[in-house]
Amino acid sequence: MPGACYSLITMIKRAFLPLLLLTSGLASAADLTEAEIRWLTAGSAVLAYAKQELKLPLDITVQPQASATDVPLALGYQDGRCKLVLSLRGNPKAEDILSTVPIAQRSLMIEAMVAHEVGHCWRYAQGVWHALPAGFEERREPSRAAEELRDTRREEGYADLVALAWTQQRHPEQYASVAAWMQQVRQPSPATGSHSTLAWLQLAPTGAAFAAGVPVFEQANLLWRQGLARDQ
Incomplete structure (x- = not known):
């Protein structure tokens, strides 16, 4: 319906133009495709939380x-x-990444993906990217490439836990579906792959794994530390 499409584009303009860094190929938010509007809409609650409540320095590039x-x-x-x-x-x-997800749940999985990326932004903004928490000692790796892979895997593990903590806070009734999909997405990775985060995902089989009454990033951090202890 043209009217509905116009209303949705207007909503995207109002919500995201302050965030959006449109590339030279895009003249305005009206140039967004239906898929881009769908993804931005699905992630809108996470993006609003990151920008308005957390004041994270976040821009969006299409x-x-x-x-x-x-x-x-x-x-x-x-x-x-x-x-x-x-x-x-x-x-x-x-x-492909959403091909096994029922259409009715795809927005939920996109929201989890956006929460994952905001988890990365939080780590960058806190100045702790690739840094271990106090009390942990860095183990030696045989090569620089192995160190980079290990560091990336740790950051991916943290971000996955942020996505799950967000889901538990905002959509607790859908937690099992999101957790199962994330495990499926990570499962094909080899044990040493940079996105092999099952060691962390397995710590949160249900939403009850996350501590109640604390911010999402702290909830993720508590479980992340447990996974790091196993990764030492």
């Missing part, structure tokens, strides 16, 4: 065309700001 190596959603850090990059155009991975 790629006019994805490259062969782009994942649908990624986060980087540049000049003191987090860069959430949406790469959906011409990207089959955007469909």
